[in-house]
Amino acid sequence: MRIPRIYLPLDLNSTEPLKLTDHAFQHTVKVLRLKIESKIIIFDGNGNEYYASLSEVNKKNASIKVEDLIENNSESNLKVHLGLGISKGERMDFAIQKAVELGVTEISPLFTEHCVVNLDEKRIKKRLQHWQGIIVSACEQSGRNVLPTLHTATTLKIWTEQINETCLVFNPVATKTLKDIKPENNNMSLIIGPEGGLSSNELLELEKQNNIQSIKFGPRILRTETAALSAITAIQLLWGDLLK
Secondary structure, eight states: OOOOOEOSOOOOOOSOOOOHHHHHHHHIISSSOOOTTOOEEEEESSSSSSEEEEEEOOOOOEEEEEEEEEOOOOOOOSEEEEEEOOOOOOHHHHHHHHHHTTTTTTEEEEEOOTTTOOOOOOHHHHHHHHHHHHHHHHHHHHTTTTTTTTTTOHHHHHHHHHHSSSSEEOOOOOBBBGOOOOBTTEEEEEEEOTTTTTHHHHHHHHHHTTTTEOOOOOOOOOHHHHHHHHHHHHHHHHHHSSSS
């Protein structure tokens, strides 16, 4: 049986028993129904990972005893910052989940001209909390022990003004392909539009920025979640760790 992996944002070097967070307690005790002495793997999201065992379990909480350090480097050598146009519900969730599994290091939700999701300050705060939960779950499942950074939602214009590394945007009329690109210092940004894609005006404005490369990505039009999954896979194959 596979040992469950649990995100636990605590000091894992402690020699004292550690109380599980609500999320960890719900998953290990309520869902998996683990008992005292059951083994789990815990990670703090900053690269530290340990074996542990449940040392105390009751109806409302549980504690663990931290055991052996695990040597686990599951992070890609390619640092990818994904600028993701905000799309509806499950499409956005799916894109974020798969992006994490494929090794992105940063995610920025972006408001674009064709964005059909209207979010006020209160709703965007809830969505960010929801997306953070997806990131945690994806790390638990995929074996990553470093949580990607989720940035607050912003506009495409503001985001592109803040990034300095090579940034790719996919355009069906572009002449360059991924074979013509090489990331600088193993850092790259990637723009994926929402359901309706990026507008012609947005694409024109992006082409004016020196660090943004307009790329053709095959002959077919992809859905936003498919585009994110395919693009990250392609750049991880070319410059990351999918063939290592």
